[in-house]
Amino acid sequence: MTTHKPQGSARRRSAVAMTAAAALVLAACGNGDDGNGDGGNGTADNGGAEAAGGGTVSAYNCEPQNLMPSNSTEVCGSWVLEQLFTGLTQVDYETYEAVPGVATDWESNEDQTEWTFTLGEDWTFHNGDPIDANTFVETFNWVVDPDNAQQNTSFYDVIVGYEDVVNGDAEELAGVTATDDYTLEFELNEPFSPLPMMLSYTGFYPMPAEAFEDPESFEQAPVGNGRYQMDGEWEHDVQIAVDRYEDWPGEDPGVPERIEWQIYNDIETAYLDVQAGTLDIMDSVPPNRLSTMEADFGDNQTMFDTSSFTYMGLPLYQEEFQDKDVRHALSMAIDRQLIIDNIFDGAQVPAGNIIPPMLPSAREDACDYCDFDPEAAAELYEEADGPSELTIYFNSGAGHEDWVEAVSNQWQEHLGIENISFESLEFAQYLDLxxxxxxxGPFRLGWVLSYPSPQYAMEPIYTTGKSSNYADFSNEEFDNLIAEANAADPEEADSIYQEAEDILLEEMPVIPMFFQSQGVVHSDRIQHDSVQMDPRTFLRVEQLVVNEE
Structure with a gap:
């Protein structure tokens, strides 16, 4: 999923609908494992046996923007929805392949424009309503209906009939059909090899009829088909509580009996609560706590490398940022390593690329304008008549204040910017802005891969009219290269995606900052070896083991 959390976001543009979310690839460090768990899709594998017991886990979360799968584009909401719903496919984070969800298998024609998915016959929603191929047809048609204004709509644009529906010329997607109760067929308007992977994304989860009848009420207590079901309603700014769904037909049911996401608007408070034992686990240690995390928690802490990409975006719809030399100068005036060393205690990786380092197509230092060069930056900024005043935007309560201020100090020192002010909002309101x-002005955001593909690292954020294009970037050559790579065989696609990345690094609609290493801390109630995080920065909360008290 989109999907990201307060360090990122995904969305579709305005009326058509980052971060997002939100998904990705990661390796753990600091505990000697690979960060992906033991199961086929990165979760604890108990061989399909019915779970018993498991206790209650309380976990840190921020306030979601919403809890409608087709409208959720950030990690805080998508993390919850992943436990409440199961899509056609899931992702194996050991192999980076799509694996069965509701669908048991799938196949395509030679040019990957026609796909057939066979569904399992024992799936139901938590209210007992059966799930069949027509469930997905009805869901997908509702999502793309422009009257419903769902943010994940543009993920469907590869399906035949999408443009007709969003333009009001048709009521249903011509390219999605149920040929019988458990066979679902897709016809695509272009070759798209990542389709099975993409269908694991939050925006393609099935939804029951009640979701379409009253969406606002539904998202207060979503009825899904996942490992966990809602217990009561979403208590805004307080908590979201779910219980294990004992009739979930998958092979790896949840381990905890109950999960309670405690919603905080200040990450520092959550850290102190874990330290005090009143909160079991948090997945986003504040930057200022990274240097003391080991002293504070001993063995109850771990660092995970993730695909979480932090950037300073630039609103190209503002005249003062339309000259790419201004954007280059702003980038070259930032000493990323100094910020990482002084504020993050070294727990970030400077970004000289867009494609996350753990993907096979990633290249180190692909960016010509990401090295710190204050003299060249100052000269370029002056020649391009860069603005003398800036307002910098970031989401509050997530630990970004210090490093954003450090960037502003460097810009003032090296570029002679006379005045910099700050605007910050809680994350949900920040996305609305x-x-x-x-x-x-420049804005802090991030992106987390919802599935491990360079296509997802770039297409939803930078392609004209696509999701999460907050910078309002549009480049025909880039768009064409993405389409070409999507149609190519996997062994040929990576080099084409790299050509597209080169355009981004030259045009620089966003300034790459760093790829995040994420700290996780937990109380003594949680068994340390059960703590895992996948590349999306999703803590695998469904596999946490609670110590017997």
């Missing part, structure tokens, strides 16, 4: 294009 972007949706309305009300951001007037």
């Amino acid at each position: 972007h949706d309305n294009q009300e951001v007037t």
Whole structure:
């Protein structure tokens, strides 16, 4: 999923619908494992046996923007929805392949424009309603209906009939059909080899009829088909509680009996609560706590490398940022390593690329304008008549204040910018500001891969009219290269995706900052060897083991 959390976001642009979310690839460090767990899709594998017991886990989360799968584009909501729902496919984070969810198998024609998915016959929603091929047809048609204004709509644009529906010329997607109760067929308007992987994304989860009848009420207590089911309603700014769904037909049911996401608007408070034992686990240690994390928690802490890409975006709809030399100068005036060393205690990786380092197609230092060169930056900024005043935007309560201020100090020191002010909002409101294009200066955001593909690292964020294009970037050559790579055989696609990445690094709609290493801390109630995080920065909360008390 989109999907990201307060360090990122995904969305579709305004009326058509980052981060997002939100998904990705990661390796753990600091505990001698690979960060992916033991099961086929990165979760604990108990061989299909019915789970018993398991206790209650309380976990840190931020306030989701919403809890409608087709409208969720950030990690805080998508993390919850992943436990409440199961899509056609899931992702194996050991092999980076799509594996069965509701669908048991699938196949395509030679040019990958026609796909057939066979569904399992024992799936139901938590209210007992059966799930069949027509469930997905009805869900997908509702999602793309422009009257419903769902943010994940643009993920469907590869399906035949998408443009007709969003333009009001048709009521249903011509390219999605149920040929019988458990066979679902897709016809695509272009070759798209990542389809099975993409269908694991939050925006393609099946939804019951009640979701379409009253969406606002539904997302207060979503009825899904996942490992866990809602217990009561979403208590805004307080908690979201779920219980294990004992009739889930998958092979790896949840381990905890109950999960309670405690919602915090200040990450520092959550850290102190874990330290005090009143919160079991948190997945986003504040940057200022990374240097003391081991002293504070001993063995109850771990660092995970993730695909979480942090950037300073630039609103290209603002005249003062339309000259790419201004964007280059802003990038070259940032000493990323100094910020990482002083603020993150070395727990980040400087970004000289867009494609996350753990993907096979990633290249180190692909960026010509990401090295710190203050003299060249100052000269370029002056020649391009860069703005003398800036407002910098970031989401509050997630530990970004210090490093964003450090960037502003460097810009003032090296570029002679006279005045810099700051605007910060809680994450859900922050995304609304972007949706309305009300951001007037550099903005902090991030992106987390919802599935492990360079296509997802770039297409939803930078392609014209696509999801999460907060910078409002549009480049025909880039768009064409993405389409070409999507149609290519996997062994040929990587080099084409790299050509597309080169355009991004030259045009620089966003300034790459760093790839995140994420700290996780937990109380004594949680068995340390059960703590895992996948590349999306999703803590695998469904596999946590609670110590007997």
